[in-house]
Amino acid sequence: MPVISTRPCPADARTALEQAGLAPAWARLYAARGVTHPEQIAHRLPQLLPPAGLLHVERAAALLADAIRDNKRLLIVADYDADGATACAVGVRGLTMLGARVEYLVPNRLEHGYGLTPDIVRLAAEPPFGDKRRPDLLVTVDNGIAAVDGVAAANALGIPVLVTDHHLPGDALPDAACIVNPNQPGCGFASKNLAGVGVMFYVLLALRAELRQRGMYANRPEPDLRSLLDLVALGTVADVVRLDANNRILVEQGLARMRAGKASAGINALFRAAARDPARATVFDLGFMLGPRLNAAGRIDDMALGIECLLADDPAAAQQLAQRLDELNRARRDVEAGMLEEALAILATFNPDDSHSLTAYQPDWHVGVIGILASRLKDKFHRPTVVFASSDGGELKGSGRSIPGLHLRDALDLIDKRHPGLIVKFGGHAMAAGLSLPAGRHAEFSAAFEAVVRELIDPADLEGRIETDGELEPAEHRYELAVELDHAVWGQGFPAPLFTATFDVTAQRVVGEKHLKLRLARAGEQFEAMHFFHPDPLPQRIRAVYALMPNAFNGQCSLQLKLQYWEPAEK
Numbered sequence: 001m002p003v004i005s006t007r008p009c010p011a012d013a014r015t016a017l018e019q020a021g022l023a024p025a026w027a028r029l030y031a032a033r034g035v036t037h038p039e040q041i042a043h044r045l046p047q048l049l050p051p052a053g054l055l056h057v058e059r060a061a062a063l064l065a066d067a068i069r070d071n072k073r074l075l076i077v078a079d080y081d082a083d084g085a086t087a088c089a090v091g092v093r094g095l096t097m098l099g100a101r102v103e104y105l106v107p108n109r110l111e112h113g114y115g116l117t118p119d120i121v122r123l124a125a126e127p128p129f130g131d132k133r134r135p136d137l138l139v140t141v142d143n144g145i146a147a148v149d150g151v152a153a154a155n156a157l158g159i160p161v162l163v164t165d166h167h168l169p170g171d172a173l174p175d176a177a178c179i180v181n182p183n184q185p186g187c188g189f190a191s192k193n194l195a196g197v198g199v200m201f202y203v204l205l206a207l208r209a210e211l212r213q214r215g216m217y218a219n220r221p222e223p224d225l226r227s228l229l230d231l232v233a234l235g236t237v238a239d240v241v242r243l244d245a246n247n248r249i250l251v252e253q254g255l256a257r258m259r260a261g262k263a264s265a266g267i268n269a270l271f272r273a274a275a276r277d278p279a280r281a282t283v284f285d286l287g288f289m290l291g292p293r294l295n296a297a298g299r300i301d302d303m304a305l306g307i308e309c310l311l312a313d314d315p316a317a318a319q320q321l322a323q324r325l326d327e328l329n330r331a332r333r334d335v336e337a338g339m340l341e342e343a344l345a346i347l348a349t350f351n352p353d354d355s356h357s358l359t360a361y362q363p364d365w366h367v368g369v370i371g372i373l374a375s376r377l378k379d380k381f382h383r384p385t386v387v388f389a390s391s392d393g394g395e396l397k398g399s400g401r402s403i404p405g406l407h408l409r410d411a412l413d414l415i416d417k418r419h420p421g422l423i424v425k426f427g428g429h430a431m432a433a434g435l436s437l438p439a440g441r442h443a444e445f446s447a448a449f450e451a452v453v454r455e456l457i458d459p460a461d462l463e464g465r466i467e468t469d470g471e472l473e474p475a476e477h478r479y480e481l482a483v484e485l486d487h488a489v490w491g492q493g494f495p496a497p498l499f500t501a502t503f504d505v506t507a508q509r510v511v512g513e514k515h516l517k518l519r520l521a522r523a524g525e526q527f528e529a530m531h532f533f534h535p536d537p538l539p540q541r542i543r544a545v546y547a548l549m550p551n552a553f554n555g556q557c558s559l560q561l562k563l564q565y566w567e568p569a570e571k
Contacts, residue, residue: 001567002382002464004500004545007032009469025476026484029469029497040245043252043489045226047245051206055187060162060178060203061210063137068099068211072136075124076104077116078307079142079196080298082291086235087141087164087197089266089310090228094204097223098211103135106303109368114427114434115143116150116161125157135159137177142166142196145181146427148174164199166241167427168409191246193493197235198250201228229254230263231310237283238291240431242493252489255281266310269322270294282486283496293322296329299368335366339373343387350381356462357453358383359446361396365389371399371432382464384408384453386435388442395424396437398445405461406453408433414456415448422448431492466545466565468498474525479559482548502543502569503527510535520544520561529561543569 009032017027020038035041051057067074074095078088088104095102107113107120116138125134137160140147144163151161151174160177168183180203182189194202204225212222233254236247243251257263258271258281267290271278274289297306305328309321343360350358358381365373370387378385378401386400402408407430416423422445426435437445490496503520511517516531518538529546531538544566551560 002466002565004466004468004543004565004567006470006500007467025472025481032469033494041248043249045249045253048249049190049246051202051209053189054180054182054199054202054206055184055189056178057180057203057206058210060164060180061206063160063162063178064095064098064100064139064203064207065210065214067137069214070136071101073133074100074102074137074139075135076102076139076141077120077124077143078104078106078140078303079115080106080109080303081142082238082294082298082306083196083235084142085294085298085303085306085310086231086238087195087200088307090197090204090231090235091139091141091164091200092307092311093231094200094223094225094228095207097225098204098207099216102139104307106298106307108302109298116140116147116154118149118153121150121153121157121159124154125159137162140164141200144174144176145169145179145184146174146425148172150174151176164196164203166194166196166199168429170413170427191244193242193244193247195236195239195241195247197232197239198241198247201225201232201250204228226253226257227262227264230257230267233258234267234286234290234294237286237491238294240287240492243489243491244493248489248494251283251286251491255283255286255487255489264310264313265315265318266312266322269309269312269315269318270325272319273322273326280487283488283490284486287491292332293325293329296332297325299366299372300328300332300335332369332372335369336372336376339365339369340376343373343377344380347377347381352381352383352462355383355450356457357446357450358385359388359442359449360385361388361442363390367391367397370397371401371434374399374401378403382462384411384449384457386445386449388437390439391436394439396439396442398435398437400428400433400435402431402433403461404465406457411449411452411456414452415445418452419444419448466498467495468500468545470499471501472499472548474523477525477527477548477559477561479550479557482550482559485548486550496547498545498547498564500543500545502541505538505540505542508537518563527561528558529563531563531566534563538566539568541569541571542566 013031013036014027076088076091078084139162141164145165145167154161163176163179165181182192182194233251258278270290276285276289294306297303312318367389370389374385374387384402384406386398388396388398391397400408409428412426424436503522506521507519514535518529520527520529545564546561549560549562551558
């Protein structure tokens with residue numbers, strides 16, 4: 001049973017925010033998330049960290065400016081997830097706006113694997129990409145920091161590579177013409193949490209400044225790169241990077257454009273396909289409605305479909321592509337449901353109390369969906385989880401998800417150093433990572449993973465924890481506050497508010513066959529509530545963890561409590 005705790009809220013920060021004019025509820029929420037001054041939540045574009053702080057960004061800008069001047073052909077090599085797709089679209093749109101000749105190539109997950117590999121370099125240099133002449137410059141987005149062999153292959157063909165990435169580097173950096181990555185050694189950029197799309201956006205800001213310095217805009221207006229912020233916001237949220245102050249600005253500004261009717265045709269089409277209203281765009285929409293539909297292309301089919309949707313300027317064409325993405329997402333959900341059922345059957349005897357980690361393997365699981373399955377199993381068992389499937393090349397492809405307290409990439413790095421040859425390749429972040437194993441070595445990896453996790457993790461972190469913002473006063477349960485919370489920027493490292501209280505359950509019924517609709521009572525007040533995807537009845541008295549949710553139904557607006565967790569309470 002998870003432990004419910006209240007997030008610490010420094011009294012001095014809370015008081016300072018109240019004195020600065022914030023309502024008590026907001027002062028409390030923001031102070032508990034490290035905010036000490038209203039400027040930190042203003043989320044204005046002038047507050048963005050300047051590009052100059054990114055190591056080598058001026059060199060990247062000069063490289064691209066020279067390519068534009070010389071009419072050279074640029075080829076973007078993208079990753080096949082939502083971050084990679086949005087980064088590619090930002091790169092293509094932005095570079096075109098700034099005068100470049102640019103095309104893109106995205107590897108197919110099942111055919112090519114991840115990133116700038118030697119095979120992708122050869123593909124880039126051959127028809128149809130190299131039919132007229134090979135690219136003059138390769139630009140990676142959301143990948144490349146680990147592409148030592150791929151960059152070497154490009155260099156052997158005389159094609160320089162500009163790497164833009166945000167993943168953690170390995171022991172060796174590729175011999176690229178330029179690397180822009182806030183996480184590379186020697187980079188002092190204050191935000192290490194930029195997504196791949198954020199890095200590409202910063203490169204474009206630096207490029208525009210370089211072109212300005214060269215007199216490009218002496219007699220014509222500068223391209224407005226703010227038009228790309230809807231894409232930047234989507235990729236940043238979908239990649240679940242930490243929403244530090246800088247990332248929150250990017251997301252808030254992107255949401256503002258969506259709500260103002262200034263989103264691209266592709267973004268608007270994705271909203272329509274998800275039956276959501278861009279005028280009311282929220283972080284939830286980006287992370288749970290648009291992001292999965294975009295990701296479905298890379299998981300099930302070809303991410304080029306998603307990129308084409310984001311690049312479409314014709315609303316009708318964009319809608320057709322968005323509908324196809326919606327269909328792929330439905331197929332992905334079906335595949336995922338089947339894999340989860342199989343995994344739970346395999347793990348029927350698994351006892352989390354006996355293990356610090358979890359691995360699962362089925363040869364025929366879909367390689368594009370194992371990351372989602374790892375996430376589902378991690379959530380259910382609260383253990384660092386790695387799921388494997390067999391690839392066409394004979395290797396085992398793995399995708400891992402972690403829990404707070406274990407840096408997954410560091411764990412894989414330690415395994416790689418202790419067991420040379422066990423891991424063919426790996427990469428990722430603290431909470432998510434990918435890897436490959438030689439065929440037949442799943443059991444060996446499982447043992448090594450368990451040993452390393454036991455060494456690195458604090459046993460207390462294996463206890464499920466739900467951190468809340470404590471109790472709300474009955475008067476604070478307002479529809480207006482729910483709307484405000486819904487529209488604010490929350491995410492990884494800046495969690496959406498959750499509250500806890502003890503309620504009497506005065507009425508409950510199943511709706512839509514799988515949801516529980518409730519009426520809860522507390523301190524003489526009655527509250528409507530929903531427990532989504534949990535149709536089983538609740539006891540008469542519960543301690544609940546919940547969020548405030550605005551509900552609009554049949555033209556009526558009201559407050560609902562959205563239950564996230566409950567446990568029996570004493571009568």
